[in-house]
Amino acid sequence: MSAMYSGCLIARHVLPVSRRSATTFSGLTSADFLKKKTNEPILEYRKGSKERIALEDELAKLSKTPIDVPLRIGSKKITNNLEKKQKISSDHANHVCRFTYATQDQIQEAIDTILSHREKWEKTPLKERAEILLRAADLAGGKYRMKLNAATMLGQGKNIVQAEIDAACELIDFFRFNAVFALELEKYEPISTKVSTNKMVYRGMEGFVAAIAPFNFTAIGGNLPTAPALMGNVALWKPSDTSVLSNYIIYELLEEAGMPPGIIAFVPSDGPTFGSTITASKHLSAINFTGSVPTFKYIWRKVAENLDKYVTFPKLIGECGGKNFHFVHPSADLQSVVTGTVRSAWEYSGQKCSACSRLYIPQSMWPKFLEETSKIHSQIKLGDVRDPSIFLSAVIDERAFDRISGYIDYAKSGKDDAKIVLGGGYDKSVGYFIQPTLITVNNPNSKLLTEEIFGPVCTAYIYKDSEVDSVLKTVKDATPYGLTGAIFSQDKNWLYKARDELRDAVGNMYLNDKSTGSVVGQQPFGGARMSGTNDKAGGPHYGLRWSSPLTIKETYTSLTDWKYPSMEN
Ligand SMILES: NC(=O)c1ccc[n+]([C@@H]2O[C@H](COP(=O)([O-])OP(=O)(O)OC[C@H]3O[C@@H](n4cnc5c(N)ncnc54)[C@H](O)[C@@H]3O)[C@@H](O)[C@H]2O)c1
Numbered sequence: 001m002s003a004m005y006s007g008c009l010i011a012r013h014v015l016p017v018s019r020r021s022a023t024t025f026s027g028l029t030s031a032d033f034l035k036k037k038t039n040e041p042i043l044e045y046r047k048g049s050k051e052r053i054a055l056e057d058e059l060a061k062l063s064k065t066p067i068d069v070p071l072r073i074g075s076k077k078i079t080n081n082l083e084k085k086q087k088i089s090s091d092h093a094n095h096v097c098r099f100t101y102a103t104q105d106q107i108q109e110a111i112d113t114i115l116s117h118r119e120k121w122e123k124t125p126l127k128e129r130a131e132i133l134l135r136a137a138d139l140a141g142g143k144y145r146m147k148l149n150a151a152t153m154l155g156q157g158k159n160i161v162q163a164e165i166d167a168a169c170e171l172i173d174f175f176r177f178n179a180v181f182a183l184e185l186e187k188y189e190p191i192s193t194k195v196s197t198n199k200m201v202y203r204g205m206e207g208f209v210a211a212i213a214p215f216n217f218t219a220i221g222g223n224l225p226t227a228p229a230l231m232g233n234v235a236l237w238k239p240s241d242t243s244v245l246s247n248y249i250i251y252e253l254l255e256e257a258g259m260p261p262g263i264i265a266f267v268p269s270d271g272p273t274f275g276s277t278i279t280a281s282k283h284l285s286a287i288n289f290t291g292s293v294p295t296f297k298y299i300w301r302k303v304a305e306n307l308d309k310y311v312t313f314p315k316l317i318g319e320c321g322g323k324n325f326h327f328v329h330p331s332a333d334l335q336s337v338v339t340g341t342v343r344s345a346w347e348y349s350g351q352k353c354s355a356c357s358r359l360y361i362p363q364s365m366w367p368k369f370l371e372e373t374s375k376i377h378s379q380i381k382l383g384d385v386r387d388p389s390i391f392l393s394a395v396i397d398e399r400a401f402d403r404i405s406g407y408i409d410y411a412k413s414g415k416d417d418a419k420i421v422l423g424g425g426y427d428k429s430v431g432y433f434i435q436p437t438l439i440t441v442n443n444p445n446s447k448l449l450t451e452e453i454f455g456p457v458c459t460a461y462i463y464k465d466s467e468v469d470s471v472l473k474t475v476k477d478a479t480p481y482g483l484t485g486a487i488f489s490q491d492k493n494w495l496y497k498a499r500d501e502l503r504d505a506v507g508n509m510y511l512n513d514k515s516t517g518s519v520v521g522q523q524p525f526g527g528a529r530m531s532g533t534n535d536k537a538g539g540p541h542y543g544l545r546w547s548s549p550l551t552i553k554e555t556y557t558s559l560t561d562w563k564y565p566s567m568e569n
């Protein structure tokens, strides 16, 4: 820990990660990671396994005793009236936590508090900041793993595997890879000469970062404020109302890992109140946003309105929605198309930004595709998140339920020649349950094929095999988005032709694989076009976005020559 923070509460965390033993469920620790640079293993949770027993225990505790989540500003814990609840979406009579909205004054207090810690934190060596994240990774992999998973299952509607790949593995990977990528960045040295040396200092930004998180990925919630903090920034962390608990558990484990108070403030709040307060502060240095396009546009406009106020130009980083496609060539491997589409479109009820929600499939393949997909559909179980045999659970809340069921009703009305070929049922009496649904349309401009639905609804456009190339050309401009897309073809020449045709259509492209499931360090993630600013979270250059590098040239000889050689006769 830096001398600046020595003597305060966190002094017990002085040992570097490599000399501190950690216990994790997978057995991989940050010390091992520094040698192997490998992703956190995904645990299987087989019945009777150590991890399954521990998870069930945590689920039972949390189901019985919801948690009260305070605001965290400096060393204060503030509860106000705990007037809000984060419900269990598959059992909405119950909730996982009570929390409160920060008022405008409290958001302002949080800004002032973190700014008062900025200078010291920014001067703390990167290595020390990185070690906090490496310790946090071990806590997320061990002591906190099941708490994170249980909170993500009950609070955000994920089944065991979906919680594990997000709240455990992706979060741990973000902490570890970001730490190592940042240390690698620092290794770059500009060229120096005999008379002067040059240095690049990866300085934090002057001001504060506002991290605004979506509901659907616990790991993203954890990444948004900590990647900037790693690079020497202070941050406000606004979780989504429907991911408060899992995000707060991350806050607590960061604290235990040695994150000093006052570097990150945890402030659940009303979206527009938060948005207008942060954008009105002249000290806003950046926004790290993940969520929908309309919210990001709102924030961007607010920044534009306040542009003359700011000390520095705020960096606007936003990862937004998508209308992700699977494009199937007549030569494609049917099994991959079926399995990939079932998983991408319906896992986690289609609430991954990368979920497949439009399928382009040739007439020749459609009957067999439907037959095989129907077989799987009949085995898929939709139910309460605590039932380990479910494939998917309820959608996140009533607003999402009403929006998604509205699209299903549109299909039922027969507009755009829409037909529901699988699923189409929904019921919100106990939980916000929507059946995995497959629709076909004849109109390529149907809103079912062009708007982000963000639910377990996939729309297929069945094209004539002979028109494959012309249909391919329509994919890019069919929507304003450009997040993910998959191309399935065993004809390699055609596959690479399609890859080139769709070069501008996505930020993450999959060839003969489904459109979801990016892994930190393997597929750095981010969308093009209206899907975001494409800063590639989980990649080696992400840290640069949170830095305002300072270049320093120091010269050791006197400056004597003022005449140019060309001036001599
Ligand atoms: N591209 C990616 O990496 C990625 C990842 C996850 C989710 N997403 C997208 O996120 C969306 C789903 O998440 P969501 O429903 O939480 O999105 P959302 O836009 O409704 O909310 C995102 C966050 O913004 C906050 N917010 C709302 N109004 C605000 C305002 N006026 N000012 C400031 N903040 C405000 C919300 O409270 C929440 O914390 C989908 O569109 C999905 O595709 C994208």
Ligand SMILES: N[C@@H](CCC=O)C(=O)O
Residues within 6 Å of the ligand: 216, 217, 351, 352, 353, 354, 515, 516, 517, 518, 519, 525
């Ligand atoms: N990393 C995720 C995307 C996150 C968006 O919700 C995936 O690719 O499945």
